[in-house]
Amino acid sequence: DQQVKQNSPSLSVQEGRISILNCDYTNSMFDYFLWYKKYPAEGPTFLISISSIKDKNEDGRFTVFLNKSAKHLSLHIVPSQPGDSAVYFCAASATNFGNEKLTFGTGTRLTIIP
Amino acid sequence: EPEVTQTPSHQVTQMGQEVILRCVPISNHLYFYWYRQILGQKVEFLVSFYNNEISEKSEIFDDQFSVERPDGSNFTLKIRSTKLEDSAMYFCASSVLGQSLANYGYTFGSGTRLTVV
Numbered sequence: 001d002q003q004v005k006q007n008s009p010s011l012s013v014q015e016g017r018i019s020i021l022n023c024d025y026t027n028s029m030f031d032y033f034l035w036y037k038k039y040p041a042e043g044p045t046f047l048i049s050i051s052s053i054k055d056k057n058e059d060g061r062f063t064v065f066l067n068k069s070a071k072h073l074s075l076h077i078v079p080s081q082p083g084d085s086a087v088y089f090c091a092a093s094a095t096n097f098g099n100e101k102l103t104f105g106t107g108t109r110l111t112i113i114p
Numbered sequence: 115e116p117e118v119t120q121t122p123s124h125q126v127t128q129m130g131q132e133v134i135l136r137c138v139p140i141s142n143h144l145y146f147y148w149y150r151q152i153l154g155q156k157v158e159f160l161v162s163f164y165n166n167e168i169s170e171k172s173e174i175f176d177d178q179f180s181v182e183r184p185d186g187s188n189f190t191l192k193i194r195s196t197k198l199e200d201s202a203m204y205f206c207a208s209s210v211l212g213q214s215l216a217n218y219g220y221t222f223g224s225g226t227r228l229t230v231v
Binding site (some may be wrong): 034036041042043044045046049089091100101102103104105106107 | 118145147149155156157158159162170205207209219220221222223224225227
């Protein structure tokens with residue numbers, strides 16, 4: 001039951017260029033979407049989130065776009081830096097008060113080439 | 115910056131043994147979670163906990179699993195009789211209140227790597 005899918009297991013991008021990571025979901029009850037970054041032997045680190053009532057949220061070099069009709073979201077990183085090399089997880093939540101269970105995608109390994 | 119602390123970082127146990135994974139959530143947080151990641155797979159929800167009781171649990175969280183907040187600061191995950199397929203990274207997480215996802219998600223610990231042999 002893959003409610004959140006990241007179809008690209010890996011992505012390589014030149015330093016300074018734009019990195020675009022994609023995520024698709026199937027559950028129309030999801031109302032929050034998040035991106036987490038994960039280094040080996042560490043826990044996921046929150047990057048950016050978006051509510052289902054918005055279509056864009058920006059924080060510095062990171063922008064998340066949400067297309068509800070297509071059930072698709074993407075994370076843009078501009079400009080990409082070597083420190084951005086990590087596994088990126090898309091996650092979604094259908095919140096009911098207090099319980100913010102996250103459903104994660106399988107992750108995309110981003111490699112920034114110097 | 116406040117952290118979620120997990121101990122031990124790595125636990126090796128024999129199949130059939132009981133293990134307890136420990137977590138110290140951020141002090142003013144009220145909601146607690148356990149997730150796990152089997153090597154090479156996605157991070158999976160196990161259980162959420164609020165007000166000293168389970169809010170929701172996944173189908174993975176069967177009778178072999180239990181959670182407890184024994185002393186107001188620690189949050190533990192117990193696996194009663196470990197199986198080989200329980201080998202995974204286990205992540206604890208906490209959040210200050212519901213509806214926090216819009217602003218800062220919630221905070222994960224660094225994980226405990228459980229190896230069942």
